[in-house]
Amino acid sequence: MTDRSTAAAIPSGRRTRLTPERERELFEAVVDLVREHGYEALTMDAVAARTRSSKATLYRQWESKPKLVATALRHLARFSPSCIDTGSLAEDLRQITREAAKHAVEDNALLSGLAHAVTKDPELQQALHDLYIRPELETLDAIMRRAVERGELDADNPATEFVVHLLVGALGTRRLVENKDPDAEYLERYLRAIVFPALGVS
Amino acid sequence: MTDRSTAAAIPSGRRTRLTPERERELFEAVVDLVREHGYEALTMDAVAARTRSSKATLYRQWESKPKLVATALRHLARFSPSCIDTGSLAEDLRQITREAAKHAVEDNALLSGLAHAVTKDPELQQALHDLYIRPELETLDAIMRRAVERGELDADNPATEFVVHLLVGALGTRRLVENKDPDAEYLERYLRAIVFPALGVS
Missing domain, CATH: 1.10.357.10 (Tetracycline Repressor, domain 2)
Known part of the structure; x- marks a missing residue:
């Protein structure tokens, strides 16, 4: 290609x-x-x-x-978050969220522009998944694997499979719910109220 | 009107x-x-x-x-979830989620079909908010107010403001992340792994 x-x-x-x-x-x-x-x-x-x-x-x-x-x-040139490794799970999650928030407005515009088309066209769906979801999944897997190795996170914590849904949801739903774009302050509140308690970290 | x-x-x-x-x-x-x-x-x-x-x-x-x-x-005729009152916060949340899941495929089709248009047209944005978000917000407020009165939920739990984002996100993000529709089993896992720990209930 x-x-x-x-x-x-x-x-x-x-x-x-x-x-x-x-x-x-x-x-x-x-x-x-x-x-x-x-x-x-x-x-x-x-x-x-x-x-x-x-x-x-x-x-x-x-x-x-x-x-x-x-x-x-x-x-499309994308930020590759694979280099995130601060030594703390909470701080790694803050960094990946902050990076995603920088592009939230343009990413949401692209996602909403493609939202219906990807339900009809598997090639577009795959291209969008490879652009937004695959890199986040790979980075989150690495972040959480290291947190398990450091003893910060239980290896069988059932929340780990949903962290990518939570981050995508935090960025995508605020416009629908509050008619506002996600910003750094909102994301920090969301991490502390939802993601950290579910993962058992603070 | x-x-x-x-x-x-x-x-x-x-x-x-x-x-x-x-x-x-x-x-x-x-x-x-x-x-x-x-x-x-x-x-x-x-x-x-x-x-x-x-x-x-x-x-x-x-x-x-x-x-x-x-x-x-x-x-559009919509299920009104305002009658949900089982006497338990966890069970109320299960019911509202299960009701939403019944319509998830057709609701996601409508949301994706309008995703771009609502960013351009405030009247459409408001109509979509009134259709999907306002009834859920009102019901969740009532559910959580009763849980606080029963002593099940702390009145100042910071997760309460995000429960609607979490439910909308759970229904909306699975297609993008996993290319699957949300089903009852997935939503039960999500409630137990994410929503209940954040709210401090089980």
């Missing part, structure tokens, strides 16, 4: 290769359009206009709107 | 009044279409076709797509 960007300079038959820079610019524009208008209202005409491309080029390179959007999601 | 249904039989000037039955049928069709296609992809043509109405009638009665959808949401 990423051959195209590394081999960008090499022309091949009928395909006009884009430079990696041009491709990244195009993917960012696609994701911005999903944030602004939602997936269903996104048209290839709008992508062509925003990126000053021809629709023929878009269809030749990516075949269809769902494939273009899924590819754009897969190329 | 509900004058229209009670006064449905009385013709008034240029407005063709619909019977309450016909109006309910039409609102249910609108909500079904939002579930199926998402708000952005919903057209007045599709509503007219599904309900065998003319577009002229739809626009005369409801002016615009956002007004029609907001009105349909406000007329």
